[in-house]
Amino acid sequence: MNPDVLRGHMDALLLSVLEREPLHGYAIIEALQERSGGALNVPTGTVYPALRRLERIGYLASEWATVGGRKRRTYRLTDAGKKQLEGERSAWREFTNVIGGVLRANAVSR
Amino acid sequence: MNPDVLRGHMDALLLSVLEREPLHGYAIIEALQERSGGALNVPTGTVYPALRRLERIGYLASEWATVGGRKRRTYRLTDAGKKQLEGERSAWREFTNVIGGVLRANAVSR
DNA sequence: CTGTCTGATATAGACAGCCTACATATAGAC
DNA sequence: GTCTATATGTAGGCTGTCTATATCAGACAG
Numbered sequence: 001m002n003p004d005v006l007r008g009h010m011d012a013l014l015l016s017v018l019e020r021e022p023l024h025g026y027a028i029i030e031a032l033q034e035r036s037g038g039a040l041n042v043p044t045g046t047v048y049p050a051l052r053r054l055e056r057i058g059y060l061a062s063e064w065a066t067v068g069g070r071k072r073r074t075y076r077l078t079d080a081g082k083k084q085l086e087g088e089r090s091a092w093r094e095f096t097n098v099i100g101g102v103l104r105a106n107a108v109s110r
Numbered sequence: 111m112n113p114d115v116l117r118g119h120m121d122a123l124l125l126s127v128l129e130r131e132p133l134h135g136y137a138i139i140e141a142l143q144e145r146s147g148g149a150l151n152v153p154t155g156t157v158y159p160a161l162r163r164l165e166r167i168g169y170l171a172s173e174w175a176t177v178g179g180r181k182r183r184t185y186r187l188t189d190a191g192k193k194q195l196e197g198e199r200s201a202w203r204e205f206t207n208v209i210g211g212v213l214r215a216n217a218v219s220r
Numbered sequence: 221c222t223g224t225c226t227g228a229t230a231t232a233g234a235c236a237g238c239c240t241a242c243a244t245a246t247a248g249a250c
Numbered sequence: 251g252t253c254t255a256t257a258t259g260t261a262g263g264c265t266g267t268c269t270a271t272a273t274c275a276g277a278c279a280g
Binding site: 007008035036103 | 111115119122149198199202208215216
Binding site: 004007024025026027044045048049052068070071072073 | 256257258259260261264265266267
């Protein structure tokens with residue numbers, strides 16, 4: 001998939017994946033891969049900065065944990081994050097309607 | 111709509127709007143507004159450079175015309191552009207399936 | 221005949237955010 | 251001991267969208 005086509009949708013993806021349960025960065029990457037049927041291979045250089053940004057904004061909160069000798073920073077949705085996720089979902093619907101509508105304008109009718 | 115969420119989809123929009131008939135930049139902007147029900151207000155600083163880029167790549171060709179004393183550069187799809195548009199459409203479908211799928215993962219089932 | 225609006229094209233520079241590449245470290249398998 | 255999987259992180263590049271600005275012609279109000 002074209003690289004920066006994800007631009008502007010990373011937040012929605014991350015928040016969505018954290019809705020079910022708190023996860024650490026590495027597990028988030030795996031979850032995205034899994035849920036997309038392998039289509040989403042988001043690099044660590046994208047995910048970790050994004051998670052920090054979302055925490056700074058207040059949509060996520062994190063805690064350190066040590067599991068099997070390895071350190072993990074586990075992120076969870078805050079209340080603001082849940083609210084934001086709803087916003088992201090409706091923005092996504094509007095976005096796909098608008099762009100999809102324009103793209104279909106010629107292809108379908110006529 | 112969030113500004114740079116269009117990133118990576120401008121090409122598809124421009125090619126799609128030019129599929130029906132050749133248009134000049136200003137008319138393309140109006141056409142996008144019209145077809146999106148007013149949702150797409152793409153600034154000239156986005157459209158004109160994008161059109162030039164698409165011409166440089168070979169997806170568009172342009173000619174100057176003078177209508178009522180005003181100069182217009184009219185763009186039309188090349189054969190490569192038509193082919194590219196098909197590619198953009200299927201990429202769009204895949205894109206929406208993948209992201210939409212992840213976003214719906216929690217919202218729907220369960 | 222001046223000012224302002226619409227139509228029309230264009231460029232420079234800012235900005236955001238995704239990506240590549242790299243650095244670091246532990247656990248477990250072999 | 252070396253390799254792979256697990257795990258987090260930063261620096262810098264890239265690219266394309268946006269903001270702001272400039273220019274010009276015609277129309278039309280006043």
